[in-house]
Each structure stands twice: as C-alpha cells, then as structure tokens.
Amino acid sequence: MQKITILGATGSIGESTLSVIEHNPEQFSVYALAAASNVDKMYQLCVKWQPEYAAMADVSAALLLEKKLNDSNVTTRVVAGLEGLCEVSSADAVDMVMAAIVGSPGLLPTMAAVKAGKRILLANKEALVMSGQFFIDAAKHYGAQILPVDSEHNAIFQCLSQSVQTDLGYCDLDANGVHSILLTGSGGPFRYSDIASLSDVTPEMAIAHPNWSMGPKISVDSATMMNKGLEFIEAKWLFNAKQEQLKVLIHPQSVIHSMVQYNDGSVIAQMGEPDMRTPIALSMSYPNRIPSGVKPINFTQLNELTFLAPDMARYPCLQLAIDACYTGQHATTAINAANEVSVEAFLNRQLKFTDIALINEAVMSKVCGLSTLDTQSLESLLELDKIARQYARELSIERS
Structure with a gap:
C-alpha cells in the first residue's frame, strides 16, 4: 500500500488523483491532503478520505477546518x-x-519532498520554471524520483526509452536517437479568432476551454498559450533538451498529447482522451500501468487530426516564454511571476486580455536589466519572484 500526500487537493489535479485512487483502493491510501484556503472543499474531502493530516497554507483557514473536523469527530490532524x-x-x-x-x-513544499527522497508526481510548473537547475540537481542529490504529470510531458516521457526515463534532467537525447520533441497544444478557444478582436475577450470567454476541464488560471494560460511556453521551459529541464530539439505544434483535437521524432524518421506519439487521470495513473504506478477510469479512444469516432504552426502574433506569450527559456533562470522566474499577476488582474477585470502579454514582456525586460541580479540560490530566486510580482502589480495598476 503506497501512501500519498496530495498538494493542491481541492483543485482539478487533486480531484483527478483521488479518482485514480478510487479505482485502485488496494494500492494507494491518502496520507495527507493539502490546499490553500478552500475550507468547505477540504472538509468534504477529509470526511470522505479520513487522511491522517490536512494542511492549509492559510492559517485562518486551517483554524476553521480544525473546528469543523472536531465538531464532526473526524480525527484528521x-x-x-x-x-x-x-x-x-x-x-x-x-x-x-x-x-x-x-x-x-508550491515550490518549497515540493522541494521539501525532494529533499526527503520521495517520488514526486510533478504537476507544479514553478518547480522547474523558477528553479530548474536547483530542482534537477537536488532530485539527483537526494535520490528523489521525478515523474511528470502534465499531459504533454507525461506523453513525451512515454515516448522515450527507459534509459531516458530513468535519467531525467541529465539524459542525452542525441545519444538516444532523438531528433526533436514536439509539444502539442490545443491553441485554446481563440486559435481561429480575428487577432484584432482579442482585446475584447472577457474572462468568461477565456476560461471556456474547448477540450479540457481546468481551473481559471490555467485556462487563461491555455488561451494565451503561456502554458505551452512554460511547458517548453519545463521540457528543457526534464529532458535536457537543446533549443533546436524543442518545437511547439497546435493540435486542436487534443488527442495526441505530444510526440518524439527520432533520427531514423520515426515519430512516436502518445494518444488518449483529454483526461488528466491517464498521466496521473501512470506517474503513480510507473513502470506499471493501472486502471485510471479513462475510457480508451474510439478511433472510428475520430473525424480528423489537424496540426498548425503557432502564430506568434496571436500568441505573444508563447514567444516570450521561449525567449526566456534560454536567456536564463532570472528570465523564466520573472515571466512566470509576471504572468501570475497579470492573469489574476485580467480575471478580476482590471486588464484587457491583450495586456497580459504586454505586462509579461515589460516585467521580463525590466528584471533582465537589473545589474545586481543574483540567481545563485533558491532564496535569491524567490526574492526575484517577489520583485517581478511587484513590478507586475505596479504596471497592472497603471494600465487598469
């Protein structure tokens, strides 16, 4: 029986993880559930799953949860x-x-798990976007096992040889016959929209993803394709990829989750329904496979599979993230921080949809111009993250 802690238990990934556990109750049990501040959802989960621990990032939320659990005689600490x-x-x-x-x-709790030598089911982008080299080196030093949960990285992982799978962060793609990695993305809800109309996009329009059921922030990131830019950065670290080995491809149907091209002309693709339970189940059971609750694809019902090159005029956030990827850790930390602030401001109707890219670019440019920049420690990167957020807030206020 494998015991699992779920960081982000009240979100969509947490929900999918618990669904996989429901399909495999003899193999997994919930040790702890952790979330930010959603007391009602966490209370319901604790009543159902009876974990040994519940952790709330917000202290006042923790006190409320503790009272509710005590009143219900639930023994979760x-x-x-x-x-x-x-x-x-x-x-x-x-x-x-x-x-x-x-x-x-999510960065420090994830790093705590790394230092404890755990199997890390990595769905938090910031671990690699903000601290790629530190994170990869720490995992190797402490003997932690990193398994990618993002559907794209999990797909790439499945398309690679076992020698690469067991050497993430340090693998040699050339030596393993890999020509290039193709990151696929749906292109979001505006892939065919008139670019001039994007300034009028509302939060409701942006979070209405055509294929996936996700939270508001990641849905907006899909609409801007910033999510694909962040995944580009993650793929660089996970698969030790050179810039020319990483490519982004729009695939509207979200059936092929990513592909690997080999130097003999072969292309291996991972396909499946757009359901996060598939990559979660694999990461929990690797190297074996377990039931996930996801039905297999019915190929007779697939009308077509189409592919498009991303238009960077439509997706400036994608280009910014790709540029940041090989500029340095300071650039990726800055653009990630700026994006979190700008997306929140957009969801709060303080910014236009098209302002997200403008804020992200301005913050990255300003941070990269700092002469006193220090990126030699995790603490300095966290401080840089704070500085970038403050810049983004100031710029957001100016534009609101």
Whole structure:
C-alpha cells in the first residue's frame, strides 16, 4: 500500500488523483491532503478520505477546518502554513507526493519532498520554471524520483526509452536517437479568432476551454498559450533538451498529447482522451500501468487530426516564454511571476486580455536589466519572484 500526500487537493489535479485512487483502493491510501484556503472543499474531502493530516497554507483557514473536523469527530490532524505543507510533504510515512499547488507557493513544499527522497508526481510548473537547475540537481542529490504529470510531458516521457526515463534532467537525447520533441497544444478557444478582436475577450470567454476541464488560471494560460511556453521551459529541464530539439505544434483535437521524432524518421506519439487521470495513473504506478477510469479512444469516432504552426502574433506569450527559456533562470522566474499577476488582474477585470502579454514582456525586460541580479540560490530566486510580482502589480495598476 503506497501512501500519498496530495498538494493542491481541492483543485482539478487533486480531484483527478483521488479518482485514480478510487479505482485502485488496494494500492494507494491518502496520507495527507493539502490546499490553500478552500475550507468547505477540504472538509468534504477529509470526511470522505479520513487522511491522517490536512494542511492549509492559510492559517485562518486551517483554524476553521480544525473546528469543523472536531465538531464532526473526524480525527484528521490539521497543520498550517508553509511549515505544515512541508511537513506533510516530507513525512517518513509518505511514499509519493502529488505536487499540484498552483504557483510559487508550491515550490518549497515540493522541494521539501525532494529533499526527503520521495517520488514526486510533478504537476507544479514553478518547480522547474523558477528553479530548474536547483530542482534537477537536488532530485539527483537526494535520490528523489521525478515523474511528470502534465499531459504533454507525461506523453513525451512515454515516448522515450527507459534509459531516458530513468535519467531525467541529465539524459542525452542525441545519444538516444532523438531528433526533436514536439509539444502539442490545443491553441485554446481563440486559435481561429480575428487577432484584432482579442482585446475584447472577457474572462468568461477565456476560461471556456474547448477540450479540457481546468481551473481559471490555467485556462487563461491555455488561451494565451503561456502554458505551452512554460511547458517548453519545463521540457528543457526534464529532458535536457537543446533549443533546436524543442518545437511547439497546435493540435486542436487534443488527442495526441505530444510526440518524439527520432533520427531514423520515426515519430512516436502518445494518444488518449483529454483526461488528466491517464498521466496521473501512470506517474503513480510507473513502470506499471493501472486502471485510471479513462475510457480508451474510439478511433472510428475520430473525424480528423489537424496540426498548425503557432502564430506568434496571436500568441505573444508563447514567444516570450521561449525567449526566456534560454536567456536564463532570472528570465523564466520573472515571466512566470509576471504572468501570475497579470492573469489574476485580467480575471478580476482590471486588464484587457491583450495586456497580459504586454505586462509579461515589460516585467521580463525590466528584471533582465537589473545589474545586481543574483540567481545563485533558491532564496535569491524567490526574492526575484517577489520583485517581478511587484513590478507586475505596479504596471497592472497603471494600465487598469
């Protein structure tokens, strides 16, 4: 019986992870559930799953949850704050940690799991976007196993040889016959829209993803294709890829989740329904496969599979992230921080949809111009993250 801590239990990834556990109750049990501040959802999960621990990043939310659980005679112990999240991530009893807390708050709990040598089911982009080299080196040093959960990276992982799968971060793609990695993306809801109309996009329009059921922030990132830019950065670190080995391809049907081209002309693709339970199940059971609850594709019902090159005039955030990827860790940290702030401002109707890219570009440019920049430690990157967020907030206020 494998014990799991789920960071981001109240989100869509957490929900999908619990669904996989429901399909495999003899193999997995929930040790701890962790979230930011959603007391009602966490209470419901604790009543159902009876974990040993529940962790809330927000201290006041933790107190409310503790009271509700005590009143219901649920024995789950509640811990709070960053310290509590790190505690349930690194506990001796834990075998694997689902790292699915959105944004930079998930970085330190994920790193705590790495330092404890856990199997990390990596759904948090910031671990690699903000601290790629530190994260990869720490995993190797502490003997942690990194398994990608993002559907695209999980697909690439499945299309690679076992020698690459077991050497993430340090693998040699050339030596393993890999010509290039093709990251596919749906292109979001505006792939065919008139570019001039994008300034009028509302939050409701942006979060209405045509294929996937996701939270508001990641849905907006899909609409701007910033998510693909962040995945580009992650793929660079996970698969030790050179810039010319990474390509982005729009695939509107989201049936092929990514592909690997080999130097003999072969292309291996991973296909499946657009359901996160598939990559989650594989990451939990690797190198084996377990039921995920996802039905197999019915190929007779597929009308067509189409592919498009991304138009960078339509997706400036994608180009910015690709540029940042090989500029340095300071650039990727800055654009990620700026994007979190600008997307939140857009969702709060303080910015236009097209302002997201403008804010991201301005912040990245300003941060990259700092002469006193230090990126030699995780602490300095977290400080840089704060600086970039402050720049983004100031610029957002100016444009609102």
